[in-house]
Amino acid sequence: MQMPVHIVAAGGFVENTKGEILLVKTRRDGHWVFPGGHVEVGENLIDGVIREVKEESGIDVKVSHLVGISSNTATYEGHSGVKTVPTKVMFDFVCEPVGGKLTISDETSDSRWVSKGEVLDMVSAPALRTRYQAYLAYNGSVHYMDNITKPQFELKLERNI
Structure with a gap:
């Protein structure tokens, strides 16, 4: 048996006191997304999401609670010399802004606060839209x-745990 390999990522649904959600625009493909990314070697999930939100948006956050876990079980050809991208496991956290100032980074070309109702008009990726809808429907259970x-988005399993 081959030792399993997974990419671990953490994302933040950052909501301010006005009920607005933090979005960042990626430089790679120009899409609006929630801040987050790969957890680094030796880094825990909480520190990873805090770092990613700060790096991508300039906003300092405090993690409140876990709202969702997603497994992208597709394997596909990577880029930059990566032959196969393995399963990715993403942990979505609700975060509260505690400081910082909106900015951009090497990975982002824009960052802004968006009303909850406008988020789905900006976020086009089906997996991200599904994760955001789980955030909106959060009832105390992890989605x-x-x-x-x-080659295209397919939801294979969805449940609350």
């Missing part, structure tokens, strides 16, 4: 989703 994103 679990198994999906593939390539």
Whole structure:
């Protein structure tokens, strides 16, 4: 048996006191997304999401609670010399802003606060839209989703745990 390899990522649904959600625009493809990314070697999930939100948006956050876990079980050809991208496991946290100032980074070309009702008009990726809808529907249970994103989005399993 081959030792399993997974990419671990953490994302933040950052909501301010006005009920607005923090979005960042990626430089790679120009899409609006929630801040987050790969957890680094030796880094825990909480520190990872705090770092990613700060790096991508300039906003300092405090993590409140876990709202969702998603497994992207598709494997596909990578880029930059990566032969195969393995399963990615993403942990979505609700975060509260505690400081900082909106900015951009090497990875983002824009960052802004968006009303909850306008988020789905800006976020186009089906997996991100599904994760945001789980955030909106949060009832105290963690939302679990198994999906593939390539060649096209397919939701394979969805449940609350």
